[in-house]
Amino acid sequence: MKEKILSLGKFLKKNVYYVLLVACVIVVGTMITLTVTSPKDNDVVIEAPDTNQPNVNEPDVNVPDTNEPDTNEPDSPDQGVISNPVVFGSPVDGEVLGAFSVDELVYCSTLKQWQTHSGIDYACNAGDSVVSVFEGSVYKVEYNLLDGNVVTVDHGNGLMTKYGALDTVTVKEGDVLKKGDEIGKAGNSAMGEVNMGTHLHFETLLDGVSVNPIQYSSSNK
Numbered sequence: 259m260k261e262k263i264l265s266l267g268k269f270l271k272k273n274v275y276y277v278l279l280v281a282c283v284i285v286v287g288t289m290i291t292l293t294v295t296s297p298k299d300n301d302v303v304i305e306a307p308d309t310n311q312p313n314v315n316e317p318d319v320n321v322p323d324t325n326e327p328d329t330n331e332p333d334s335p336d337q338g339v340i341s342n343p344v345v346f347g348s349p350v351d352g353e354v355l356g357a358f359s360v361d362e363l364v365y366c367s368t369l370k371q372w373q374t375h376s377g378i379d380y381a382c383n384a385g386d387s388v389v390s391v392f393e394g395s396v397y398k399v400e401y402n403l404l405d406g407n408v409v410t411v412d413h414g415n416g417l418m419t420k421y422g423a424l425d426t427v428t429v430k431e432g433d434v435l436k437k438g439d440e441i442g443k444a445g446n447s448a449m450g451e452v453n454m455g456t457h458l459h460f461e462t463l464l465d466g467v468s469v470n471p472i473q474y475s476s477s478n479k
């Protein structure tokens with residue numbers, strides 16, 4: 259045995275380069291085999307997440323879907339204004355007696371003074387039906403000496419209309435109105451404009467500020 263081990267040792271010493279070369283070939287061969295087979299394994303591993311990712315993405319796609327309505331909600335009022343502009347009907351059948359004028363003073367024969375006019379006055383006959391110019395709800399029913407019986411209708415988005423000088427009011431606060439629903443009968447209850455005779459003082463407010471109702475009329479679109 260010793261001789262065999264010694265002779266093997268001599269053989270290894272003599273052929274050390276060949277032994278190392280063979281060892282290197284084996285190592286390199288093994289590495290090549292591993293690198294050739296391992297990419298296949300990696301491909302499989304990569305494909306597996308790929309097939310999983312669509313599953314993971316599907317809920318992700320759904321999450322933006324559920325978010326989209328949320329992001330649309332703030333957009334929808336704007337879109338609503340664009341696609342469904344507020345167009346007023348006529349509050350009463352009658353000629354315009356006094357125009358809207360907040361920039362220029364107009365003479366008020368009743369009060370005998372120059373003043374602004376925050377609405378439009380329509381001439382009408384006593385008892386004529388006064389109707390809501392647009393859908394909304396009755397915000398307030400009130401009386402004061404200068405404006406007489408007044409109904410304020412809330413149309414949403416800060417838009418309101420006021421109907422003054424009414425003889426009688428046929429709605430109550432909170433009533434829901436469609437465009438054209440009666441809110442009262444025309445009269446001459448506003449002492450501030452009593453010289454006009456029977457008429458409707460019609461006012462439009464946006465965020466509490468009087469604006470020209472003409473901008474919401476169909477002829478202005």
Ligand SMILES: [Zn+2]
Pocket residue numbers: 356375377378379451458459460
């Ligand atoms: Zn007026």
